[in-house]
Amino acid sequence: QKEVEQNSGPLSVPEGAIASLNCTYSDRGSQSFFWYRQYSGKSPELIMSIYSNGDKEDGRFTAQLNKASQYVSLLIRDSQPSDSATYLCAVMGTGRRALTFGSGTRLQVQP
C-alpha cells in the first residue's frame, strides 16, 4: 500500500464547477497535511495546509481533513481554466521530518 494515494486523473470539470480532489494516507499518526499545485514544467507551490479535523477555507479553496478515515480533500469552487494543473497531496508522517507526496491528480478545467 502506498503511503499517500491519489487518483491520477485526469479529473475534468467545466469552468465554474466545483472540483473535488481526494487523498488517503496510511500513517494514522500523521499530523500535518498540505496541498500543492504544480503547473507543467514548474515547481510545486503551496495552496493550503491543514492540521485539524474539519474544513479550512481560503478564497475558492477548501481543505477537508478526516483523521479517523485517513483522508484529506481539496475543493476548488468556481473552477477556472487557470486552475488546470497537477495537485499534490503531501503528508508529514509520525516522527518524520519530511513530506511524503502522493503521485498527484491532474485537473483539467474546460472553458
Add this chain to the structure above:
Amino acid sequence: DTAVSQTPKYLVTQMGNDKSIKCEQNLGHDTMYWYKQDSKKFLKIMFSYNNKELIINETVPNRFSPKSPDKAHLNLHINSLELGDSAVYFCASSLNPTDTQYFGPGTRLTVL
C-alpha cells in the same frame, strides 16, 4: 526577490560525468531539502539538512552527496552519472523540519 533559487536550471551531460547543483534560500529558514521528481512526476525526498546537520538521508545511491556550507545553501553533487539519474531535482526550504516547505524552480538533469 527569489526565495529559493537553484542553478543551473537545465543540465545535460554524458553518463559517467560528475556534476553539481546548487541551491540558495533567502527566507532565513533553518531546514533545506533535496527532492527528485521522476518522469512519472512522483516527488520523493532525498536529503534534508537542519542547521547544516543532515537529518534525512533516504535510500539514495552514495554517488549522491549533499553539502550544506551554511544554513542558506544546500548543494548536491552527483558522481558517475547514470541514465536513471535523469529527472527534475527540486530544492526546498522550511522554517523548521515540520513547517511548510517552499520549493525552488527545479533543475532538469538529462543524462545521455
